[in-house]
Amino acid sequence: MEFQSILSAATGGHGAVNPWAAVAYLVAGVLFILSLRGLSSPATAQSGNRFGMIGMTIAVVTTLLTHMPMRSEASPQGNPHDLMVDWISLTEILAAISIGAVIGIVMARKIAMTAMPQLVAAFHSLVGLAAVAVAAAAYLNPVAFGIADAAGQIHVVSRVEMGLGIAIGAITFSGSVIAFLKLNGNMSGSPIMLPGRHIINLGTLAAIVALTAYFTQDQSPWVFWTITGLSFAIGFLLIIPIGGADMPVVVSMLNSYSGWAAAAMGFTLGNTAMIITGALVGSSGAILSYIMCRAMNRSFISVIAGGFGADDSGGGAGGSKEQRPWKPGSAEDAAFLMSQAENVIIVPGYGMAVAQAQHALREMADQLKKEGVNVKYAIHPVAGRMPGHMNVLLAEANVPYDEVFELEDINGEFAQCDVAFVIGANDVTNPAAKTDKTSPIYGMPVLDVEKAKTVLFVKRSMGGVGYAGVDNDVFYMDNTMMLLGDAKKMADDIVKALSGSGH
Amino acid sequence: MDFIAIFSIFVLACFVGYFVVWSVTPALHTPLMSVTNAISSVIIVGALIASAAAGSATSKWLGLAAVVMASINIFGGFAVTARMLAMYKKKER
Numbered sequence: 001m002e003f004q005s006i007l008s009a010a011t012g013g014h015g016a017v018n019p020w021a022a023v024a025y026l027v028a029g030v031l032f033i034l035s036l037r038g039l040s041s042p043a044t045a046q047s048g049n050r051f052g053m054i055g056m057t058i059a060v061v062t063t064l065l066t067h068m069p070m071r072s073e074a075s076p077q078g079n080p081h082d083l084m085v086d087w088i089s090l091t092e093i094l095a096a097i098s099i100g101a102v103i104g105i106v107m108a109r110k111i112a113m114t115a116m117p118q119l120v121a122a123f124h125s126l127v128g129l130a131a132v133a134v135a136a137a138a139y140l141n142p143v144a145f146g147i148a149d150a151a152g153q154i155h156v157v158s159r160v161e162m163g164l165g166i167a168i169g170a171i172t173f174s175g176s177v178i179a180f181l182k183l184n185g186n187m188s189g190s191p192i193m194l195p196g197r198h199i200i201n202l203g204t205l206a207a208i209v210a211l212t213a214y215f216t217q218d219q220s221p222w223v224f225w226t227i228t229g230l231s232f233a234i235g236f237l238l239i240i241p242i243g244g245a246d247m248p249v250v251v252s253m254l255n256s257y258s259g260w261a262a263a264a265m266g267f268t269l270g271n272t273a274m275i276i277t278g279a280l281v282g283s284s285g286a287i288l289s290y291i292m293c294r295a296m297n298r299s300f301i302s303v304i305a306g307g308f309g310a311d312d313s314g315g316g317a318g319g320s321k322e323q324r325p326w327k328p329g330s331a332e333d334a335a336f337l338m339s340q341a342e343n344v345i346i347v348p349g350y351g352m353a354v355a356q357a358q359h360a361l362r363e364m365a366d367q368l369k370k371e372g373v374n375v376k377y378a379i380h381p382v383a384g385r386m387p388g389h390m391n392v393l394l395a396e397a398n399v400p401y402d403e404v405f406e407l408e409d410i411n412g413e414f415a416q417c418d419v420a421f422v423i424g425a426n427d428v429t430n431p432a433a434k435t436d437k438t439s440p441i442y443g444m445p446v447l448d449v450e451k452a453k454t455v456l457f458v459k460r461s462m463g464g465v466g467y468a469g470v471d472n473d474v475f476y477m478d479n480t481m482m483l484l485g486d487a488k489k490m491a492d493d494i495v496k497a498l499s500g501s502g503h
Numbered sequence: 504m505d506f507i508a509i510f511s512i513f514v515l516a517c518f519v520g521y522f523v524v525w526s527v528t529p530a531l532h533t534p535l536m537s538v539t540n541a542i543s544s545v546i547i548v549g550a551l552i553a554s555a556a557a558g559s560a561t562s563k564w565l566g567l568a569a570v571v572m573a574s575i576n577i578f579g580g581f582a583v584t585a586r587m588l589a590m591y592k593k594k595e596r
Contacts, residue, residue, distance in 0.1 A: 042530065046589070097570060099574070100572065103575045123575075133566070136562075137563075144562070145553075267509060272512055274545050279519070391530040
């Protein structure tokens with residue numbers, strides 16, 4: 001029977017992968033590539049996501065068909081004709097998938113968009129832990145994975161792959177748990193600095209590498225489990241010294257790790273879908289980390305070394321802080337100025353999202369558009385808590401995506417705009433990043449709001465400073481009006497003033 | 504498949520990933536993260552093999568636990584991505 005020959009071929013492992021299954025996994029891998037390709041534009045993104053779902057379905061169904069749980073107690077010789085499908089086992093598997101599906105869908109439905117970074121960190125931790133569980137299962141039952149010879153000795157190459165898989169998986173898990181706790185506020189965002197942490201971390205990493213090398217010679221359980229334990233520890237140790245401001249980089253980095261963990265397991269199983277996906281996800285996370293580092297003007301190494309945001313001394317500039325004059329303004333003033341303007345650029349920051357002002361802000365923009373004002377949004381790459389976060393928050397508030405522009409696309413337009421409306425952002429508008437070499441944020445790309453004819457700056461009070469703890473010259477410019485107050489209330493008041501002023 | 508064949512696929516896939524990801528618009532970087540998260544749960548393939556195999560009860564239960572975790576990610580990741588992408592709308596004219 002053909003079905004049974006498929007089954008017996010599939011259990012052969014590395015040497016004898018069923019060609020149809022191999023093609024199916026390849027198709028799944030290609031569909032995953034297409035799913036990321038779809039994200040090049042919001043117009044094609046939804047179909048991209050569907051490609052991803054189809055790819056995953058193909059991978060899961062192929063695996064279930066080629067690795068159908070079988071019972072063969074009836075025939076000790078393993079005669080294929082006596083093999084029967086083990087329905088109990090199959091039901092358990094399908095139940096496991098259903099449990100996961102329910103939990104996953106409920107989480108996805110309930111999560112607030114502001115909490116997206118936490119959700120992603122939580123999901124990463126699950127990928128990591130699943131990779132650890134799979135690697136451990138493969139270690140305990142290598143014959144089932146086709147990675148051992150008749151005597152139960154695991155192939156040397158497979159041992160290296162397995163060691164890497166479990167190490168990266170465990171680091172992804174414990175690192176993501178810490179990132180989740182910090183993002184979710186269960187743990188202080190300030191860095192926790194252990195004395196001699198660089199020595200401890202490097203020593204632990206060296207031990208993991210050495211043990212993985214030794215694992216190729218000796219596959220005893222203590223080696224395997226020590227690698228696992230040390231890897232959990234290093235993930236924890238690596239993330240606790242990293243401050244809350246650097247979390248966008250950390251989340252992207254863990255995204256990358258979860259991909260490499262999948263790729264390592266793909267090597268163990270000789271599975272192309274896993275390898276392609278792992279490489280895609282690994283590069284994706286690495287590129288996002290790079291983009292975030294560049295946007296914050298931080299080197300990857302300095303983020304990993306940690307400790308940013310630890311010193312509350314506020315850098316050099318904070319010491320000689322003289323009282324400079326600034327111009328206060330009211331919601332009515334702001335409404336009048338903007339309704340008379342031709343072009344308005346809104347610069348939202350995370351403070352806007354914290355105040356839940358995005359809907360009020362969009363109403364304000366709608367009112368202005370009704371008056372014939374041209375409204376655009378300018379997004380700095382680190383405006384949110386993770387890459388692209390601000391775009392999602394604006395999309396949720398029904399801001400059309402073709403009114404939202406990235407820093408490099410809109411920065412030239414500030415010089416021609418009448419009003420720059422800054423709400424909940426600070427450091428990303430600070431011109432000191434361009435001019436003051438002593439400033440801690442020097443070199444960071446910033447939005448050129450100071451070039452606008454008028455700057456309206458919504459801020460809770462004059463006392464507070466941004467993450468970087470530096471004063472912003474924009475506050476004290478002649479053409480800046482400070483609108484002090486809660487972002488949501490201010491936006492609401494401006495909407496009222498705009499609709500009051502009539503047509 | 505031998506190691507070199509698999510390794511070649513891996514290296515080429517890294518290059519594909521590099522170019523595909525740079526072409527993703529920055530506005531969609533959050534959905535990119537959630538969808539990569541969902542597809543990296545293709546690790547469920549290994550989990551299914553472990554839970555279907557006879558021979559080690561511990562291995563089987565580890566496999567089933569991994570199936571649950573990976574499924575949370577797959578369903579949750581795709582669902583939350585779909586939810587986000589549905590919010591991106593063009594200006595109505």
